[in-house]
Each structure stands twice: as C-alpha cells, then as structure tokens.
Amino acid sequence: MDRETSWAVIEQQRLAIADLLAGLTPEEWETPSLCANWRVRDVAAHLALTPQPMPVRTLLTAGLRARGNYNRMIDQLTVAYANHPVSELVSQLRRDAASRRLPAPTNYRNILFDVIVHGQDIALPLRRPLPVDSTAVAAATARAARIGRPVWDGHRLDGIRLRATDIDWALGAGREIRGPIMALLLLVTGRTALRDELTGDGLDTMLTRITAHH
Numbered sequence: 001m002d003r004e005t006s007w008a009v010i011e012q013q014r015l016a017i018a019d020l021l022a023g024l025t026p027e028e029w030e031t032p033s034l035c036a037n038w039r040v041r042d043v044a045a046h047l048a049l050t051p052q053p054m055p056v057r058t059l060l061t062a063g064l065r066a067r068g069n070y071n072r073m074i075d076q077l078t079v080a081y082a083n084h085p086v087s088e089l090v091s092q093l094r095r096d097a098a099s100r101r102l103p104a105p106t107n108y109r110n111i112l113f114d115v116i117v118h119g120q121d122i123a124l125p126l127r128r129p130l131p132v133d134s135t136a137v138a139a140a141t142a143r144a145a146r147i148g149r150p151v152w153d154g155h156r157l158d159g160i161r162l163r164a165t166d167i168d169w170a171l172g173a174g175r176e177i178r179g180p181i182m183a184l185l186l187l188v189t190g191r192t193a194l195r196d197e198l199t200g201d202g203l204d205t206m207l208t209r210i211t212a213h214h
Helices: 003-022 039-051 057-065 070-081 086-095 108-126 132-146 183-189 203-213
Strands: 159-164 170-172 173-181
Touching: 003 039, 003 086, 003 108, 003 132, 039 086, 039 108, 039 183, 057 183, 108 132, 108 183, 132 159, 132 170, 132 183, 173 183, 173 203
Parallel strands: 159 173
Antiparallel strands: 159 170
16 A cells, blocks of 8 residues: 555544544543554543654653553553543544654554554444454555554464455464454454454464563
C-alpha cells in the first residue's frame, strides 16, 4: 500500500475512532482494552498523542525515568496523558486526523498498523463495530510482522506461515495459521482476542511465544 493510500486510511480510522469514543459512557471509558494494562481511555490518549511529537528533551527524560525500557516509557507517557478530559482526547483525534506529524523514530507504515490495531483494542471489548478495509489490514499485518525489539520478540514468527481466509494473502513459511486477516493482525501484535477464528498447526506455537513474551 502506497504512502498516500496509507495516510487516507489513517485519517479515516482516526475519525471513526473519535466517533466511537464520542458516544461512550464514563464507565465504558474505563473498560479494559485489548492492549495489556490499558483502559479504553489510555488507548485513546495514545492515539491522540501520536500526532504530537514530543521535544527530544522530554523523550530523553521519559526514557531515563523508564530506565531505558521503550515499552515502559510509552506506557508512562500514555497513562499520564490519559488524565486529560475525555472530550479533549476526542477533539484532538478529530483535529489531528489528517496530520502527518510523526514521533521521531517511526514512519507512516508503523502508524498504519498502530491506529488499526488500537482501534480494535477499543472496539472489540466494547462490542462496537469498527470496520477497516481488508487491503489496509493486510498491509498493516505485513509491516507489523517485521517489527521486533524493543516492541516485540523479533523471532515470534520464525517457522510460521500466515494465510488469510477472507482475502488472497499469505506471509512466511512453515507451520500454518489460517484465519481472517484482522485476526491475523491482532495475533501478530500479541493479541489473542480473535484466536477462536484461527486454525492451523502453527497456532499453538504462536500462542506459546506470545505468552512467553508477556
């Protein structure tokens, strides 16, 4: 998927997520998301924060506070930002939906899978629909599969072949995992919420690796 198409999907997803969030009750904002240890409110804060690159000094300070642990740093920054009023988080998502500003170490391909996955992190626990174009989900899955440390174990897909059952798409070689492309994307990013939609002789291996990493 090319740059312009990717940014169009990112904008559409940000707006769709903002629409979903705008209708939530206070209790729903506190619902645990699919993202470990984050509430819906925290995921929304992460998405609102993404188009607002922080000064290098702020990032360095946050990195030191997190003792060099990337995931801990992101968690600390996000949870702190989640203290903003929820109406402000929604308005920021809408305001910056078309923004192409990026945190320093990332790129639009990473933002594509990030916004798609975090949208599902919110939508699935709340049992709300949040459709995503399957071509975009496939591009996101291919990108996420290449991401290793410090985010995920870079060897989690060794000897595994992913094959979508709802579109013509496959990746990797080895023991197969089959299922809808969205279920594959969530699995690749360490989420097991749609595991019942997946089959294949590689599934148990992948689930074991995910559990071990967490």
